[in-house]
Amino acid sequence: MASFKPTKIPIYPKLGEKVTQDTVYWKNYKAPVQIKEFGAVTNIHFSPVAPHNYAVTAFTRIHIYGPFSQEPVKSFTRFKDTAYCGRYRSDGQLLVAGCEDSVVRLFDVSGKVALRMFKGHTKAVHVTDFTSERYHIFTGSDDYTCRLWDIPNATELNTYQEHTDYIRCGVTSKLNRDLFITGSYDHTLKLFDARVDKSVITMDHGQPVESVLLYPSEGLVVSAGGRYVKVWDLLKGGQPLVSLKNHHKTVTSLCLSSNGQRLLSASLDRHVKVYNTTNFRVVHNFDYAASVLSLALAPDDESIIVGMTNGVLSIKHRKSPEESKEVSHQQRRRPSYRVFVKGKNYMPKQDDYLVSKPVREYLTKYDKHLKKFNISKALDSALQRKPEVTVAVIKELDRRGTLKNALAGRDEKALSELLHFITKNMVDFRFAPVLVPAANMILDIYRSVIGQSPVVDRQLLYLQDLLQKEINYQQELLDVLGMLDTLFASSVPRKELLCLEGMNNCTLG
């Protein structure tokens, strides 16, 4: 006849973040490699050519790291003061960096000594970059000016004095040799054209601009300043497109993923957030130990590199496909291939009669006990399992009307084990409806022996504490609920029809 139906273990909805394709993608990184630099890491820039080394600007040096090395491949240390903004040229041969001492230095990647020194700024230079035709350098400085330099002659080509505060970020166009954008602490972004003497477009960000990013298509520009990340449409003359406020401290760095589908923003609030660039919703979030100052993504998102205020450079490499699969392999060793093909490659002859082998059903230990109505043993073996399983077995015993018998007749050790489970899981709202009556039953059964065992007494006292705490929590929650209700009631105009849309069944507590 029908076989024994095993106890059904309910699947509880997972709390916390939902697993989406993005979480799967962004979680697929190895544990971070941490490198301690001498000071706060202000800038990270990847070489555009393979093997994609990256330049890390921290304090008075620029270190060049290889894609997998944990030691710097090369260091540029000839700075008199704090270095800023080490950036590669598009051919990966030259590197430019600003400095606190207002001198802009140009290095050969293979050399050590600066090839050119561009002097002209009067204050610290925080922004440097190569223009797309590779022979000019654009710089922005704390003296409110930005300048264009000619590399071969080391001469200044042009000076723009439009900003009224420090220029702390800027980027040159990759498609047009004459365009570059600067962001300044005067809350504005300005698009300059080298062919004319003044800015072409001015955009008001509203906060001191910390970072500017151009889309690969260069139709959109993203700026970060204060807690806001704003997207501007250049083709519409600098019209604001979106304003995002997802961080609770100043956003310091921006970065695009390799396919341009995701935007990453790093902030002093120690988070890096990933946005979908079609709807600008946050799809993923990384937590770091300290405030993040700089952020860079390797080509093809092979690694995420983050520089922090405490001088730690955190490098996360993407897991290779084998590695991500390996996890499941390690969980359980499967029987060998021979086991599965055993007898399967036999070709039946014409007169053969197939006798089907009955499939043996496997029952877990507690189900075996339940099948034999050994209720106390079933509960004992279920206590060794996950709380979901134990609660399901307790529920099953309750359904059979034998929970009281299963709980009764325990010695000190067994009872303290049971009480330990109950105190651990009773306040979990998923299990409370089952465990509260069970706890009541235990108290009823063992009321007469209270005071005989110090172990059990201690646990009972703890249970009492726990309940008192839980009652207080619930009280507070109800208070909040009442406050919210009054707020809602006052804000919603009174209507005849009451429609509660999308109310879910999740009850509080």
Place this chain on the structure above:
Amino acid sequence: MVEHGDIRVVHRGGIARYCRFLCERGIFCCCRFLLCGSGYEVKVFSTSTEECIHDLRAHTDLVTGVLLRPSNHLQAYSCSTDGTVRLWDYTDVCNRLMFAMMCVFAEFQLVAVHLPQSGDQLVEAREFSAVLSDVSSNPAATSFGRGGEYIASAKGLQLEVYFFKKQKPYRFFLKEDNKKGGKNTFTCLACHPKDDCIATGHEDGKIRLWRNFNHKKEYTYTTLHWHHSAVSSLCFTPEGTNLLSGGIESVLVQWRYNQESQRDFLPRLGAAITHIAVSPDGALFCTSHSDNKITIIRSSIQVSAVIQGLVKGDSVRTDLMVDPRSKALVLNGKPGHLQFYSLQRDKLLYNLDIVQQEYIHQSGLEQFEVVKAAFDAYGNWLATVEERKQKPTELELNLKLWAFDEQTQSFMLNTTISAPHEARITAMCFCHSTDSQTTVLVSVSKDGHFKAWQLAPATHTEGPSWSCDFVGAYHSLVPECCCFSADGSLLAVSFQEVVTVWSPASWELLTTLSQPPGAIRNLCFGQLTCSKYLLGTTDKNLLCCWNLLTCSLEWSTSMDVSLLLSDPFSENMAAFCCQAGCTDLFVFKPSEPRPLFSHKAVCLGKVTRAVFAPREKMLESCEETSQWLNHSQLYFVTQYMVNTQHNELVISDSVAMTPFSVLLGKRSQQEGQEAASSLLAERTQLPQGSAAVRELLQTPAHVLPSTSFLCSMFVESLLISKQIKRKEKKAAQYTTTSLWLNNTLCPKLSRQKPSLYCPTPILHD
């Protein structure tokens, strides 16, 4: 002896197509056949194929017992509450001999009847003598022992043994309660075939083996205890080596005689065991169960066959439904299951396990029950609600949604929603929209809300699942029923006396309709051309029809409608009105307040559930009163039974078992009919001439009986007999077939002439 507490099959009218059998007490004839009393008839089943081979029909009332004739194993006796005992040749369906006992017993007593030796078919036994007075009404509590030397009977706390030789009864008494509080009342007994030993079953689950009972004082008994509740049946194997016992635990226990510590068990037989029988050679056992099932078990304690009728649950708590795919009738079956019952083949298709929990066979235990179920229009989705109420404050509710799986051809669990509402769900329906893009389920609960559930699209990790889309309420009134319009564009939800009409597209309240006083009891949209009408019935005996285009009352009439339902295959609506213990049926179209058809007193009691089931083949009836049954048949359940209202036009349509048995069966029926009373003649179906000829021509020659045998029948079929005329007259009548689902005694039903009676004039509003 009348046995109470069992379900009986009753078939009214002439045809047996829709009879569901119900096993009363099975006995084996030999290893090949199994006889059991089933309603008004005795059924013969094959033990190997599980098929019903013969229906032995002659009794005019419930068959209460079947017994093999000890001297001839090809004959069997059957007794019935109509006061007759019949002797059957069950292999060729003749009741050769029959004698009637015309006696009325004030209370149950055991009588010995001397069988008169005469050649007549009907003899009246006048000589009988009372052996034991005041015996239990349960036939399991009486048994012959050791080749008929004595008879033992138990009632209450008393065991009585009567020795035929000494003509002397011995009585043994037990105390009412023993020390441990067990109840000592006798429930059944069995006598050892070879040894002086009587086994008795008790209320507290004990079995006592009595020996030395031919002494007044020195009798002894030993006690066996395994069952935890009352033993309902006991049986010794023919050699007396084993004792079989069964009870509510639905475990068959085999005890070795004299080595009682050795036991064999056959657990999980499905439902409480009511009777146990053993074949004369001891090779097969059979158990009949409380859910209308016979299990045939080999002596090695392995199930070999299961004969299952319409599963009898405690009550039909789900509505009657028709599965749109298999066209099967769907209702509660085994505890925690839904049964799919094919009406065309009159066979149980399968049971769908809804609760998926081990059922504990123990009385007084609250377990999950399926209380609501609904299919969507194409049969792709099934929604079920199960509930368990342990304490009045704690109600456990689960809403489950099942998707039809093409590969396994059954329903697979898709989503489980625990606690979908805070109180009991009173109604549930799917949107019948024609585009299957969005499927919406609406559930209505006593907590004052109705919720709409929608199929959410599949995510990359998991398939599509259901989630709550909308929660609606109206003035904190309690909603009662809900209904979607035929095209799925409107949802009507009744809140006490107010009907609210919502748009499922935007979940806007479109309009409210009300006709106070009286809360709405039923709500139904018109179908097809009448889809602009919404019909409702109220507590205060009012049937209202609203026109949804004008949002006004079209007409209303005063009648106490207990159930209103619409035929999805035509415009017709059926209304059952309960009046003075009887139920009347009215069929009408919503567009005009005039009944198309009415039938007074369709059945006794209140009709609780009904459904229109589609016909396999459309009928081409032109008669005005029967046109409404062209597309579908109406099935209904009263408090007592499942009924079907159908048009009997195709007579030769009954299920043929084997060509041979059909031919022979018809002949013997004809014979029997001539002998029987006129009342009986009306009940039994006549073969139709053309059908016999058709059978003759279709059957392969090598299985036909001899030509001489067929000749007379063939000639007869060409004659226009009086009987056939009478039958033709009967052809257009409405007949009912029913299954008794409760232990009420069968009422004497007199057939009514087709009522062309027009009911009370319906008032126009």
